[in-house]
Amino acid sequence: MIKLDHISNVFNKGMQNEVVALDDISLQIQDAEFVVLIGANGSGKTTLLNCIAGAIKPSSGKIVIDGHDVTGLPEYKRSKWIARVFQNPNHGTAPELSILDNFRLAALRTKHKGLRIGTHAKFKNEVAEKVKSLCMGLEKKLSQNMGNLSGGQRQALTLLMSVMDDTHILLLDEPTAALDPKSAALIMNLAEKLNREMGMITLLITHNIRDAHHYGTRLIQMQEGKIVKDIPKLEKAVLAVEDMYKWFG
Amino acid sequence: MSAFYLSALQLALCLGPMALGIYISMKVFNIPDITTDGSYTLGAVVTAIMLTQQVPTWMVLPACMLGGAVAGICTGLIHTKLKIDALLAGILVMTGLYSINLILLGRSNIPLINIPGIFSFHFFADDIINQLLVAGIIVFFLSAGLRFLLKTDFGIAMRATGNNPVMTQSLGIHNDRIKILGLALANAFTALSGFLVAQYQNFTDVNMGIGIVITGLGSVLIADALRQWWQVTHIGLQIILVLAGSLIFQMVLAFTLAMGIDPNFLKLITALFVLLIVAIPRLSKAIKRK
Numbered sequence: 228m229i230k231l232d233h234i235s236n237v238f239n240k241g242m243q244n245e246v247v248a249l250d251d252i253s254l255q256i257q258d259a260e261f262v263v264l265i266g267a268n269g270s271g272k273t274t275l276l277n278c279i280a281g282a283i284k285p286s287s288g289k290i291v292i293d294g295h296d297v298t299g300l301p302e303y304k305r306s307k308w309i310a311r312v313f314q315n316p317n318h319g320t321a322p323e324l325s326i327l328d329n330f331r332l333a334a335l336r337t338k339h340k341g342l343r344i345g346t347h348a349k350f351k352n353e354v355a356e357k358v359k360s361l362c363m364g365l366e367k368k369l370s371q372n373m374g375n376l377s378g379g380q381r382q383a384l385t386l387l388m389s390v391m392d393d394t395h396i397l398l399l400d401e402p403t404a405a406l407d408p409k410s411a412a413l414i415m416n417l418a419e420k421l422n423r424e425m426g427m428i429t430l431l432i433t434h435n436i437r438d439a440h441h442y443g444t445r446l447i448q449m450q451e452g453k454i455v456k457d458i459p460k461l462e463k464a465v466l467a468v469e470d471m472y473k474w475f476g
Numbered sequence: 477m478s479a480f481y482l483s484a485l486q487l488a489l490c491l492g493p494m495a496l497g498i499y500i501s502m503k504v505f506n507i508p509d510i511t512t513d514g515s516y517t518l519g520a521v522v523t524a525i526m527l528t529q530q531v532p533t534w535m536v537l538p539a540c541m542l543g544g545a546v547a548g549i550c551t552g553l554i555h556t557k558l559k560i561d562a563l564l565a566g567i568l569v570m571t572g573l574y575s576i577n578l579i580l581l582g583r584s585n586i587p588l589i590n591i592p593g594i595f596s597f598h599f600f601a602d603d604i605i606n607q608l609l610v611a612g613i614i615v616f617f618l619s620a621g622l623r624f625l626l627k628t629d630f631g632i633a634m635r636a637t638g639n640n641p642v643m644t645q646s647l648g649i650h651n652d653r654i655k656i657l658g659l660a661l662a663n664a665f666t667a668l669s670g671f672l673v674a675q676y677q678n679f680t681d682v683n684m685g686i687g688i689v690i691t692g693l694g695s696v697l698i699a700d701a702l703r704q705w706w707q708v709t710h711i712g713l714q715i716i717l718v719l720a721g722s723l724i725f726q727m728v729l730a731f732t733l734a735m736g737i738d739p740n741f742l743k744l745i746t747a748l749f750v751l752l753i754v755a756i757p758r759l760s761k762a763i764k765r766k
């Protein structure tokens with residue numbers, strides 16, 4: 228469970244360019260929930276995810292994950308619960324490392340990275356098997372550098388990497404923004420499948436209203452750093468996509 | 477082969493560890509670390525003090541590397557904890573080390589002639605061949621160790637940190653800590669070069685490190701040009717290229733000296749040579765575009 232308690236975040240406090248990115252947000256997310264987060268550009272969605280992940284320390288408020296107060300924990304320590312796919316496809320993978328090395332690191336997200344060689348044949352086969360499910364033909368290129376791939380391919384691999392190790396919380400920041408429609412659908416279905424089969428909390432940001440309508444068990448809309456709509460599972464199930472379009476007038 | 481080129485080969489081997497050190501800081505971690513001048517001299521200073529006190533060579537070697545590692549840790553701490561630019565952090569430690577080296581040494585220069593050291597291990601009767609072999613063995617084991625390290629899980633974490641710190645942070649890697657360790661390793665390698673060169677030239681001088689960083693930098697830049705040329709991704713080959721870079725660098729210097737150029741110009745020639753290495757790929761690109 229994630230509990231956000233009166234989270235506020237102000238960038239450049241006291242300066243001319245001060246921005247209140249998050250304005251007193253309180254929110255509870257139960258295990259296995261698939262939350263879809265929507266809202267206009269600059270409404271604070273990415274900032275909220277960054278606060279949960281620990282990449283940004285909020286100006287005030289408390290964050291509790293599975294009963295642990297993590298407010299003061301740096302991102303690298305919170306990674307034992309959290310995996311993420313970034314809005315920017317370049318952020319999720321290391322371009323000058325091979326695909327295999329990237330996966331190796333992801334497989335050790337919650338573990339010690341020690342002085343042993345782990346990229347042996349067995350691991351390689353395991354990764355090839357997973358990568359094959361993307362149907363992008365990347366399983367034959369595992370020793371190539373990640374930087375040789377397109378943004379969409381890298382984003383798809385980042386999603387696979389995020390579940391290479393034990394994951395309680397999966398943060399997806401517009402994972403399909405860089406993808407063509409076919410790959411986007413593939414990724415969304417994969418995200419849903421992972422959520423269903425592995426039961427991790429999934430938080431997805433998207434600008435695609437149809438995706439927001441079709442996927443997820445809960446829908447949250449943000450506006451100027453506040454939560455303005457929070458629609459639970461049953462209500463979301465009967466929501467009409469036309470009504471959602473109206474929210475953005 | 478003339479003595480010029482043989483000694484260039486020997487010097488290239490002795491300076492190989494430093495080149496590998498610069499490869500670690502600059503290429504693996506993407507940190508411009510110039511603690512080098514100080515940690516190189518520190519290695520030579522520790523060597524001179526311990527060898528003249530009759531400490532056995534096998535104890536001197538790790539002591540030198542430890543000294544270099546401590547210098548690297550200082551730079552790393554200043555850079556990561558105080559958020560000071562890596563270049564400045566390196567300059568600060570390097571400057572401080574100059575005094576420390578002078579105090580440790582007690583005077584500006586200690587000769588090491590007729591003092592048993594690493595080159596007293598004899599495999600060959602011929603001194604020159606023997607020196608090459610001893611330095612070669614050390615560089616070989618160091619390179620093999622580095623190659624292994626970079627292929628391990630920890631090594632992948634090191635390489636990823638230099639390449640994409642946003643990602644590594646989200647994958648449970650403490651970027652600051654791994655950078656400090658990396659700088660420690662890089663400067664331990666550099667100090668090992670100080671250890672070798674002091675014994676090769678039979679003296680330690682407190683000024684011997686001035687400008688040495690450019691030699692390592694040049695080697696790595698040559699290696700980098702070759703790496704891009706041949707599209708080398710294999711780590712073992714990259715390490716060999718760095719050593720080859722060190723050799724090419726020393727050969728070019730030996731060649732200029734052999735042509736009878738005044739040794740006072742050596743540093744200027746070194747600087748111009750490095751400028752050339754950096755400029756050639758850019759110039760050739762610019763010409764191609766036209």
Ligand SMILES: Nc1ncnc2c1ncn2[C@@H]1O[C@H](COP(=O)(O)OP(=O)(O)OP(=O)(O)O)[C@@H](O)[C@H]1O
Pocket residue numbers: 238239246247248266267268269270271272273274275314
């Ligand atoms: N590092 C930062 N420094 C200053 N202001 C920032 C920073 N990051 C975000 N902001 C500001 O905070 C507000 C919220 O940004 P955020 O990135 O969370 O929006 P978002 O909802 O993710 O938007 P988008 O849909 O465009 O990705 C914006 O006004 C943005 O300009």
Ligand SMILES: [Mg+2]
Pocket residue numbers: 272273274314400
């Ligand atoms: Mg965003």
